Amino acid sequence: MTGSHEIEDLLRAYAPRVLGALVRRYGDFDLGEDAVQEALIAATRQWPEGGIPDNARGWLLTVAQRRYIDLVRNEAARRRREDSLSLATPDSELVARAADAPTGDEDDSLALLFLCTHPDLTPASRIALTLRAVGGLTTAQIAAAFLVPETTMAQRISRAKQTIKAAGGGLAQPEGEDRTARLTEVRHVLYLIFNEGYTASAGDDLTAPELSTEAIRLTRLLHRLVPEDTETAGLLALMLLTDARRPARTGPQGELVPLAEQDRGRWDGRLIAEGVDLISRTLAKGQVGPHQLQAAIAAVHDEAESAEATDWPQILVLYELLERTGENPVITLNRAVAVAMVHGPEAGLELLAGLAEDKRLAHHHRLLATRAHLLELLGDDANAAAAYREAARHATSAPERRHLTERARRLG
Template sequence: MSGPTGIEDLLRTYAPQVLGVLVRRYGTFDTCEDAVQEALIAAARQWPGEGVPENPRGWLVTVASRKLVDQVRSEAARRRREDALALATPDSELLAHAADEEPGSDRDDSLALLFLCCHPDLSPPSRIALTLRAVGGLTTAQIAAAFLVPESTMAQRISRAKQTIKAAGGSLTLPPEDRTARLAEVRHVLYLVFNEGYTASGGDELTAPELSTEAIRLATLLHRLLPEDTETAGLLALMLLTDARRPARTGPHGELVPLAEQDRGRWDGRLVAEGVALISRTLPRGQVGPYQLQAAIAAVHDEAETAQATDWPQILALYELLERTGPNPMITLNRAVAVAMVHGPAAGLALLDELARDKRTARHHRLLATRAHLLELLGDRETAAEVYREAARRTTSAPERRHLTERARRLG
């Protein structure tokens, strides 16, 4: 734990716990979050040279609390707020909260903090940014780099999100009737973070591994906090089974390698085994939801020794069930591929014709790329090449553009 990476991992583990303590104590999310960030920076500077404290969580809580008191006292324009906070928590009273700073303290507000960061008043991008900053412990610069936006832009997004939370009350207390809806939002945010990391929507790199890794870490945390929630387990299994293929997704020059052409010997066998075991334990336990079904599909792919050995009829059956539980154009797009593998490319193309009439997908590059692939399977090389080129023009991902252009070139 003495190396920088170990300390960074430790800080990110404790970040949501420490922020939860401060928000529970003081109820001011925006200033508490700033104070925790300062404490994390202080630890990142001190611990490598001085060593990790015996009680790192308590150290961070104490330092963050002092930073918060100092911060409030320095704002003359907020004197009334300072007086209220000083009366509640003078320096001498920091010890009154010793339970939060004692080694082995088991109160963890991470789940409540996740719910707060996914407040319904926030837009999806703001929920993602605030979750990565407040719960993930990432700096604004790290989040901005991962999403390919200027740091100033991300800072403004996070600041607006914190002000929205403040205006909404910023409480860790969630009415029981809101828990189910908010939990669904939390899962969706983590799903979006993972997907952006696994296939970046723009830029020169195909993936942003730090985002996928963080999504898996947070999904693992959520599963630990809610072990009986089957959809959370399904989401984590889906991430593990998908991320297992990452080492084989790109070639030596960063080029995209499609699933059917990947060297399966490079897949992460440990992640595959972990994901398969998790979804196998989860599926028989109750109502099956979309994340569990997607994880089951990923498991069928990952357990096939070769692309040719893939159980496409089983995958098609799972996609048909998935489409009934939550209709979505991208699910239909993937089902079209499964239909093509089971019933022939012409049957898959007929499904794509339906999607072409849907405004949400009509001009999407993935619809065109799938159409080109099925036309190629059908033997219509000339039309397939033309559609590949059109798909390449529409994507914002440089690796995908190069891949689609190369596909078109091969077909002549």
């Protein structure tokens, strides 16, 4: 028998290549994606017992192509469109052609990433479609990760594919400024997937490791496809340096453990070393963007032997540079913590006062929790406890809510 993890890893690696081959051959992303999903399901059922085929990609392409032909025929029968569909080639010939297809000469993964982050799609649809089409996750897996019913996620994915179909989306890669803008969108989607995995926005678990792991895998893929893009390298470094702390972020009962209280011996030294090396080489190129600066901040945290040894003045300088790359209240929120650690909690609270007027953060639990933390550092336990309780009321993640409630209880 073959291990399930080995099979899952292989299927996720091959999914975009097989889909790209179908879309390139037939020009139909919608049916091609459905066919690939059915091929992946067939593999998960057959490979554990029968073993992984010698030509795994050819096997998947063969099965996906058979499923595609079946889907087209069903569509034709239902809509009476036989005359407009190219179904003249016999199954046997099509299958043989698929089995003999190249196993790695053409990789359409980047084109698929661009397609799944089409500007006509909503952010939620981009995430779902990227995870399914490029990540190879099933609709059920995506729905479970985002804590929504499978039918809801299926409808979201279906609408996304219809939107792409209406827009005439194909595998042609954008060029020039359009390519730069779309690459930014691809990075943004991967970052959103990672963040949801690192700190789940809702539910009983603090993290959804399958999402952060998949985001890292896809970002590695993107970095391989565009090695010259320094922001993609910065994003990968940021994910590695952040995910390295995940083993220490929860206690024995799944409770949240703040950064300052984590057992740094549980951090993943291999990921830290890889992330530090990557961001060090990237920053040396002189083209510094927000992901690179965030990675540099994460590296400073990860390289400190203890919370007390953290180089907060350097972190503050990096946050000041980060703010110059674009207005973002979350960055200002994080800078307020750095300001408090360097210049005292009063200075940090003064910066937070301005953020309280920003509608995007006014009632967000992270702003309220940060205010509570700085009040606690100031020694104002009564107001800190009240702020923690208010933050807990606005938190949607159960572990975060429990953590904030416990902090308030300790302060009385």
